Structure formats: C-alpha cells, structure tokens
Amino acid sequence: MTTVFGVPLPAILGQLMLGLVNGSFYALLSLGLAVIFGLLGIVNFAHGAFYMLGAFAAYIGLQTFGVNYWFALLLAPLLVALLGVVIERLFLRHLYRLDPLYGLLLTFGIALIAEGIMRDQFGASGKSYPVPELLRGVFNLGFMVLPIYRAWVVVASVTVCGVTWFLIERTRLGATLRAATENAQLVQAFGINVPLIVMGTYGAGVALAALAGVLAAPVVQVSPSMGTSLVIVVFAVVVIGGMGSIIGAIVSGLTLGVIEGFTKVIYPEASNIVVFVIMAVVLIWRPAGLFGRE
Amino acid sequence: MRVRVVVYGLLGIAALAAPILVYPVFMAQLLCFAMFACAFNLLLGYTKMLSFGHAAYFGSSAYITGWLVSVHGWGTLAGILAGVAAAMLLGIVIGAIAVRRQGIYFAMITLALAQLVFFICLQADFTGGENGLQGIPRGSIAGIIPLDRDATMYYFVLAIFVAIYLLVRRIVRSPFGHVLEAIRENEPRAISLGYKVDRYKLVAFVLSASIAGLAGSLKALTLSFATLSDVSQGTSGEVILMTLLGGSGTFPGPVVGAGIVLTLQQYLSERVGAWVSVIIGAIFVVCVMVFRRGIVGEIQRRFAGRPPG
C-alpha cells in the first residue's frame, strides 16, 4: 500500500475528500462575508449568528411546521435575510459614516444577542436534523464511503459560489453594485436607489450564510453556538483570500478546507490552528491577502 | 483645588476601607480587570487600534505566572515579572504582524492570532488544558508579607493598580503620547512629518500587552487559578465592552466600565447563563448606536462647559 508521510493513500484521499466538503462550507460562508465586506465595507461579525439562525429556521420549520428540507433551502435564507435587512435598516445604516470599527462592534453585539436568545429558548446542546430522504445513503468510492449528502453539499456550494461570482463580476447588476460602492453619489445621480441596493446586498450576504446553515444542519447538530467558533475561522479565510475579493474567498475557502483535512491525518492536534498559522504567514508575505487589491 | 483633594480623599478612604464592607476577593478581581481595561484603552482610546484578541496577553501571563509559582515554586514577584515578560514577548510577535495593517484588518488579525494562542493554550500540557491551573498559591511579597489573607492581597493589588493608572496617564501625556495622538488624528500627516508610525504603534501595542499581562498575573494569584476563559474570545469581548461602556479615551472610563460589567456578572451569575450573553450584546448595541462616548465620556461632555479647577 502506498503511503504518504506514513499514512496509507486511501486514508489521505478520504481526508482530502472530507476536506473538500468542509472547504465548500468555508467557501460559502466566506463568500457571504466577502460580498458584504467587499461591496459594503461592513465587517459582519454576526455572520456566524445568521448561519446558526438559518440552521434553526430549517429545524423549527421541520419540527413545528412540517416544512421539509427542500423548502427550507429556499425559505430559511429568505427569512433570515429579512432579519438581516431589518438590522441593516435599523442599525447599520446609521454607522456607515463612522469608523468601520463601530459596524464590527455592533454586529458583534448582535451575534451575542442572537446566540443568547437561542440558547435560552433551545438550550445549548445540539438538536438533530435528519438528512432528507432523497440524499440518504452512501457512494462507495473504494478508498472511502462518502455519504451522498456530503457530495450534495459540495455540488450545491460550488454552484452557488459560481453563480454569485458570475452575478457580481459579469452582469450589469453586479457592475452597478460595484460602482455603487466605489462612488455612491455618482451612481445615485444616475437614478439608481443606492440605499436599496445596499440593503439588498447585505440581505444577499446574510442569505448566503443562512443557506450554509441549512446545508450544514444535517451534518452537524443544530446548536446556538455553531456559528461562534466557525466565524473566526471564516474571517481568517477571508483575510487570507483578500478581504474584498470574491474569487479569493471561494478559492481560499476550498483550499483551506482541503489543507485542514490533510492536517487532521498528519498532525491532528494542529487541525484547529492550521488556518490561523497560514493566515499569519500569508500576512507577512502578502499583507493584502492572496487575491486582495490594495 | 480643594475640591480635587476632597474627592481624592473620599476615593482613597473608600478604597482603603473596602475590605470591611465588600468581599475583598471580588474587589481585587475588579481592580485586575480595571487594569486590563486601562491597558486596552491605551490602544483603543488613545491610538485608535481595536485589538480584538487582547485576552491573549491577559491569559498567557496568568498561565505563566500560575505555572511558575505553583509548579516550579517561584517567588510571587518573580512569577509576576515572568508573566509580564511573556505577555510583552507575545505582544511584540503579534504586534509586529498586526500593526502593518489598520482598522478592520488590524482587528481581524489580532482576533485570529489570539485564537491561535487560545488553541495553543488548549493543547499545551503545562496549562492543564480544559482544567486550567488550579490552586495557585499566593505566596508573599519578597518573602516578607504573606498574601494569603484576602485583605492583604487586595491592598497589594490596589497599590499596583494605582501605580499603573498613574503610569498610563503619564504615558498618554508624555511626548510619546502626543505622537500617538497625532497618529490617531491624522496618520498620513504624521507619516509625512517623518514619524515612524509603525514603530510608535508597536510600542503602544507592546505596552498595552504588558500591562494586560500584569493584570492577568495578579488575577491568577488573587483567584488562585488560570483557565482557558482567560485567553478566550469571551474575555477579549468583555474588555472591549468595559472600555466602550465606561468611555474609551478617558482615564476613569475603563475603570467604571470594569466595575459595572463585573458587578452585572456577579448579579446575573446566580441566574441562568444565557441571558448574560443577551444583556452584554444589548449593551454593545446600545453603546455603539447612541452611547459612543461611554458613561464617563458623557459625563465629561456634560460638564465640558464649566471652567476647570
């Protein structure tokens, strides 16, 4: 049996496969963050909370209203995006003219409130969310057994990332968005409702986070703290990719997921910190991130 | 002038008499966090750098001091100094990486690197991982005055606190402090005037980290333990809250903020934990939206019209 670093090849391939799955979550989440930051300049610390709320929306939808997974994929992001839009309107809007640090602190506070309320209502231990019927079962890949659901996660995330990237970088709408962030007044002068666009963009970013939450629900238990530990890793990913860069977020997310998977086999104790170490290294060598433009 | 003396006098008496009426361990703990918040304020209030992972210095110093004192039998003062040195070193390393960037990026970097420190503390053997270091002995000052009595420990911490408070004031009002102010007000201009801005920022960062470390060491000795909480994101968030709530950019602000947050936690600790998060989050939101100057800041603004002295 061929071995790499003393670990058998099938095990490595298996871990890389799983790393890809994790990476797609990272990519989807960093995409949302990058959209919000790149286009609005807001550091959305509440991103992890929206991810968590998306998962809970799916859970509550199923438990209380019998809404199945497929509907949840559409409804949860919409509902959570609505909440995001309300927050943008009521709070964030007033902070744009101030130091961006205030936006960071506000969203930090909102994340705490969201987690606290959910923890009070649902307790801290995770709730089970079943894998949808259609996606149960496994693919036997030879070197490992891959649950069909996980393959679905990769496909769904990559697709959504691709579509989002296309929308922002290659369509008129995207161009308008990008123009509005560069020079809001000028774009406003063209008759385009910039505040509406800003609101919509924030909502879209939040929706991406909530979508990631629904996708994650069957994989990890739905719990109020599921977003908090994840959000810091995602921030590191976004910093590595370059904070304004959409493509940077996607590529870094996927790559880092794979690297993390690799680390779990070779040196598991470091799997938690490998992303941060890489971030430190990237920052020393390329302060703007890999794809950053500054 | 006379009013100043009276006020100082009252405060002094209150501080000295505290152990009679109030649980001294709580007061000492409050002072440690007040020191931590003052250190943090040096960065946020006076240099406008938001360090989102300041617990790294607080906690690592707590661990180092705790470990040296309990496992290796070091003397109390030596242990404290070693802890501060460790915090300083960490501050230099992290500061060097972080200071290159400003604003949000700086905050993100400090956050991520602090998380790195957290995980290292989790894995390292000497920290005791999830259990932390327990039963840290207080020892004595220079082998002469034993610190076992809670009241004695409190006075020891009080003395150091007062010294640090005056030190921070001194730093801010010194020429060094004025350069920091210039950088805060208009960084490009400061650069164009020839100041090596990054170096000044790094020095401020390291100073802040070192004082935070001192606070951590003292906390480890006061409460007799050092745990992962001390390096956690929660503690980093708390110190931001204390400074914001009390008033960043003022001297008493962080102290007031620390007092309020710790007291809140004390009251709320006997109720269910989840609501503490909600309340702290709500305070953050309120402070950011309508209360940016913090308590002391608002008080100062109200009385700004009155002539000094």
Add this chain to the structure above:
Amino acid sequence: MKIQRFAFLPCVLWGFIAGPAAFAAGDQVVLGDIDDLSGVYADVQGQGGIEAINMAIADFGGTVLGKKIVLLTVDHQNKPDIGASKFREWADQNGLNMLIGGSNTGVSIAMSKVAVAKKVVFFAIGAGGASLTGADCTAYTVHYAYDTTALANGTASVIVKNGGKSWFFLTADYAFGTQLQDSATKVVLANGGKVLGAVRVPLGTTDFSSFLLQAQSSGAQVLGLANAGTDFSNSLKGAAEFGLTKTMTPAALLAFLTDINSLTLQTAQGLYLTTGWYWDLNEETRAFGKRFFAKIKREPTMTQAAYYSATMQYLKAVKTAGTTDADKVMPELKKAKINDMFAKNGYIRADGLMVHTMYVMQVKKPAESKYPWDYYQVIKVMSGEEAFGSQPDPTCPLIK
C-alpha cells in the same frame, strides 16, 4: 478635569452594592449546587438536579439540628473559574456547609481544591474523572454516582468478552476523555484485547467525519467513544452516517438517559452503556421517577437520583454527628452504609469514592420499547467491588 475624579465614585459605589457581605447565618444549614444549568450538560442534572435536592430537603423535613436548610444554586457554565470562585465566595460569605455539583471533571477538580481550603464537604456527582479520588483526592471530597473506572469495567469488559477484541478510541481531548480512554484500555488489555489506535478530538468538535475515517481505516472491531454530551451524540451520528455502525461496534463509554433520549432509539439502539441507576429498575426507583416526572416532565438520570441520595446522606450524617463541622461529618459519611433508592450496598471508601452496585445496560430497539423512556435492558449487574475495584486508589495522597 476634576469631574473625572467624580466618575470614580459610581465604580466604587457599584462595588459596595455588588459585594455585600452576607455574614454567615449561624442559624441555617447552607447547601450549594454549582452545576451546568445552560450548557452541554444542562439536561443531565441542571434544573432537574436542583429539584432533586429540594425533594430531599423536603423529605428530610426542611430542618436539621433545629436549623433551616437553605439551597444556593449557580450556573458554572462549564468554566472552572466560575465554579471555584462561587464556591469560595459562598464559603467565605454565606457560610456554606456542603456543595454538590460539577458535571464537568475540570470544574470539579478546581472545586475540590477549594473544598480543602475552606473545609466544606464536597459531593462530586456529575463529573466522571477517576482522579477525583486518585491524584486529586481530598479529605472532603466524596465522588458519588460513578467514575471512569466503573464505566470501563462495565461497558468495555462486556464488549471485549462478547468478541470485540480490537479497539480504536475517539477521545475527547481533555482530562475526562483521556482518563476514560486509559481506564478502558486497561480493561481491554486485561481481557486479551488490543488497542489498534486512538485519536484525540478537540472538545466541541461537531463534525467527526475525518476522525471516523481514521477509525475505519484502522480495521478495529470496536469504536471506543471516550467522550460525553454533544461530543458523544455527534460522533455517534457521524458513525451512523458513514456506515461505520455496520462494520464496527460503537462503545458508548459515557452516556446518560438524556443523551439516548435526544439521539432516539433509532440511532442509539444496541449500544452498551454503564450506569449507576435507572428509573425502571424496581418499585422504589419507579416511585422516585414518578414524583420527579410530575415536576420535570422527564424521567430522572442517574446523577439526578444521586443528587437526592447524596443530600439525604449528608443530612443524616450531620444529624448523627450533631454538627455541620466538616471534620466531624466526613467520618460519619465514611462510616455510613448506604441502602436507599439510589444505591444498594453502598459505602464511601477511604479515598472518597462511593462504591455501590453498577449496571451494564443495552439500549433497546425501537420495537422493544413499550412505553415512554423505556430505553434500557439490564445486561449485567456488577457489585461495587467489581465495578470500582476492591482497593482504594493508591495514587490518592490520603491512602498511605
């Protein structure tokens, strides 16, 4: 400028308000419960645990030695610092006489150190670490319901004897997990098995897939889950998802009734686990369960029943000793024979461990469960000595 000085006053005043010294009321017996009330273990004891203690106080009559019995409670949020600080504060300020608690080994070890410093009787019930009566033992600690040694002697030995010879451990990377892995390893080796490998998993991991993959590629017959709470349920879910449960036998080294309830029988069926108590064992336990259910709407877990029992035993010991002085009460506790709803043939050993009958259970299939909470089937009954060992722990400094 001078106004800034005034600003200090609110701070100082707060301090005075916050820390009033409630001087020890000599006319009360003060009990404390420091537990996880909102976190990962909130269901295992939590509010139910508090209720169990209150039931015991009421059943005892509400007073002992002519003094009213009072209960203080606080949420330690799984943080050793909160647990230790509160314990110390209650001892200094509120005249605490006895503390129950700590569904977390780390928190309990921290609290045991305070117990010695303040001379307060400490019942460690929720936590499992055997070191509480080993290297971390104290003259005031009683480790009541179960420990990692018993868990290993129960579950691990049954599985090895049933043919599960080769093991791979998934271990929560903290004191409890490693102690559990060590205890289980000893049992596996002693019964002719072998350990093919182990992996340390960071606490709070939600996605175990990569670790499970390693377990699978090791080719071991048994997946030893040296973890608890959500770690346990997540790892089991993951094992089911990756089809591991078809090729490997999962060994639930620590699982509570509430874990099985949240996993559902569908996922948990067939699991072996060791427990000190189960609500459906006999008439006495069922009666307690019924009373408890009326208030809490769930059947009690082993530790909740233990809270009741420990409180009763303490109050009895205080009555017999005629004082709440810990130095007089501890010897009474160590002399007592414990035969109540919770334990049969129980006694407290020199190192502080409460030795009593333990049970190895198997989780029923959904079809076998006839009524709500009918989850377990008794596979084996172990005597206290068989479960906990016949000698006190030699690593405990109290044992010379």
